[in-house]
Amino acid sequence: MQATLLRSVQVLATILVTAFLVVPMVLSLMAGVTVNYFQGILRSGVTLQWVAEVWALYADTILLSLKIAIATLAATLAIGVPAAYVLNRHPSRLSRAIEEIVTLPLAIPGLAIALALLISYGSAGEFRKSWAFILVGHVLYTLPFMIRAVMAVLASIDARTLEEGAASLGAGPLQRFLHVILPNIVPGILAGSLMVVTLSIGEFNLTWMLHTPLTKTLPVGLADSYASMRLEIASAYTLVFFLMIVPLLVGLQIFGSFLGGAGPSGSSRKGKHP
Amino acid sequence: MTSGVSISVAGVGKTFADGTQALRPVSIDVAAGEQLAILGPSGCGKTTLLRIIAGLEHPDRGGAVLFDGRDVTRLPIEKRNVGMVFQSYALFPNMSVIDNVAYGLRVRGMARQARHAEARRVLDMMRLSELSQRRIDQLSGGQRQRVALARALAMKPGVLLLDEPLTALDAALRDELRAEIDALLRSLEITTIYVTHDQAEAMVLGDRVIVMEKGGVAQAGSPRDIYFKPANTFVAGFIGSMNRIDGPITGGMLACPAGHLPVRAADAASASVRFRPESAKLVPAGQGGLTLEIERVHFLGATQRVYLRHAESGLALIVDGNSRLDLVPGTKVGLAVDPSNFIML
Numbered sequence: 279m280q281a282t283l284l285r286s287v288q289v290l291a292t293i294l295v296t297a298f299l300v301v302p303m304v305l306s307l308m309a310g311v312t313v314n315y316f317q318g319i320l321r322s323g324v325t326l327q328w329v330a331e332v333w334a335l336y337a338d339t340i341l342l343s344l345k346i347a348i349a350t351l352a353a354t355l356a357i358g359v360p361a362a363y364v365l366n367r368h369p370s371r372l373s374r375a376i377e378e379i380v381t382l383p384l385a386i387p388g389l390a391i392a393l394a395l396l397i398s399y400g401s402a403g404e405f406r407k408s409w410a411f412i413l414v415g416h417v418l419y420t421l422p423f424m425i426r427a428v429m430a431v432l433a434s435i436d437a438r439t440l441e442e443g444a445a446s447l448g449a450g451p452l453q454r455f456l457h458v459i460l461p462n463i464v465p466g467i468l469a470g471s472l473m474v475v476t477l478s479i480g481e482f483n484l485t486w487m488l489h490t491p492l493t494k495t496l497p498v499g500l501a502d503s504y505a506s507m508r509l510e511i512a513s514a515y516t517l518v519f520f521l522m523i524v525p526l527l528v529g530l531q532i533f534g535s536f537l538g539g540a541g542p543s544g545s546s547r548k549g550k551h552p
Numbered sequence: 553m554t555s556g557v558s559i560s561v562a563g564v565g566k567t568f569a570d571g572t573q574a575l576r577p578v579s580i581d582v583a584a585g586e587q588l589a590i591l592g593p594s595g596c597g598k599t600t601l602l603r604i605i606a607g608l609e610h611p612d613r614g615g616a617v618l619f620d621g622r623d624v625t626r627l628p629i630e631k632r633n634v635g636m637v638f639q640s641y642a643l644f645p646n647m648s649v650i651d652n653v654a655y656g657l658r659v660r661g662m663a664r665q666a667r668h669a670e671a672r673r674v675l676d677m678m679r680l681s682e683l684s685q686r687r688i689d690q691l692s693g694g695q696r697q698r699v700a701l702a703r704a705l706a707m708k709p710g711v712l713l714l715d716e717p718l719t720a721l722d723a724a725l726r727d728e729l730r731a732e733i734d735a736l737l738r739s740l741e742i743t744t745i746y747v748t749h750d751q752a753e754a755m756v757l758g759d760r761v762i763v764m765e766k767g768g769v770a771q772a773g774s775p776r777d778i779y780f781k782p783a784n785t786f787v788a789g790f791i792g793s794m795n796r797i798d799g800p801i802t803g804g805m806l807a808c809p810a811g812h813l814p815v816r817a818a819d820a821a822s823a824s825v826r827f828r829p830e831s832a833k834l835v836p837a838g839q840g841g842l843t844l845e846i847e848r849v850h851f852l853g854a855t856q857r858v859y860l861r862h863a864e865s866g867l868a869l870i871v872d873g874n875s876r877l878d879l880v881p882g883t884k885v886g887l888a889v890d891p892s893n894f895i896m897l
Contacts, residue, residue, distance in 0.1 A: 447703065
């Protein structure tokens, strides 16, 4: 009797929390396909008109966001993975200090980072006007996530001993990294990539400060539409954002668990111990 | 397989960046095909010495490591052709068992089919064939240990270095693998250096044992020498169990509160004699030189360990003897020790 009651309370609590998280999202998405929000979806009907209008007005911001996200990912992979590796393999007071400094952008408001960038490069004409300016901000902001994720996995696999094992078998430094270290840190690289891509696509604070009318990203466009367009258009914009980001996240997760099955974690396959 | 190379370590010491001296300069020669065990407590420098021989650490200035007379001191490990088995095995989780074993050959550019055939041969030799397609996380501790050894042997190294290879395993498995490794290494005639803190491992696997203490060599010799003729009090205390009686020696008799014992030593105002638990014999009370009380008896199967105590002075001794003797704690017994069994340090 008491167990049933407890179970009911648990189920109820779960439903409430889920509703708390999901309801605003659903309402917002519904608003995006409603003919007239003030009349309601039932009276005015369903339409894709707003979605089409968003695409017509803001397609360039969506494409730019994707472009910046991919470039940010490329940059954080190129900088973050080797950096994490070096920090892990050469632990010292200096390396710990570097790790802390690299992590600083997490604790500093995006606006402050943007301001610092504007002070540093604001007068660098072409660079200031190009999307690469936003890219620099995004890389600064997301790099700690990549470094942290890769360092966590490096620490858990005891990279130093693995590398010594490979060296004892005759492998040189590059072979050791490519054959032994890299395949074993894939889960960390994927986790870091997931963070970097989502953070970059959704980043607003920093981007809002750094953008020009010609380098608007998706979230900046979203703010713009909220401020100047019908509510339905802003909501349809949210819908487009979801349609973009959700398949991307799901795809990365599937890719990750596929690789994770062959990687060191092995959680997807149970080990046999005869 | 290839026969081993000889190793010469000359004046090799190691001081770390923070100034701590992990290893005082030591010189050791290991003959080709010899099995050397380095034994000592943790922090004695044995692993540092092994890592310098392997090429994972550089010795301080002045030290040199020679393989077959060739100076390899500045050569990194990947150019030394040493097989190494790590305490944590260092198996590659991203590769199957056979790919782990074949990795040394892959790095040397051997084609996939050829290196797999070679790896399979080594796995057969170590009776691991049925595991060849397994992933590392599907192996038990003992299997991992054997795969690590197979991987080191597959590249036909001139030297095999083992760093506490059995420490992570439980006792029964350790005994089994110890015998297996010993048989395998002797059949391969490969030069082996085996680092351990376990004296039984060192004695079984070492033709010669080097006992290390606080960054230096305390004694080097055969297992027999180390056990019966310890060079100093550290070795005497570290290897096996040891009894110690203190007292003055007059006219060839050692006096202690529990009685007198004949010794072969000059007179001295205060002396210490030591003997192994199995070198003493229990006799009826009143006979033998000493009289003590049985405190407790640990039955071990083939033998039993008897803990003796002299209540008034607190002198405590242990004696290993025939387990068929039924001894009752609390009774008084005599103790006799043949003078030739005493170790005087």
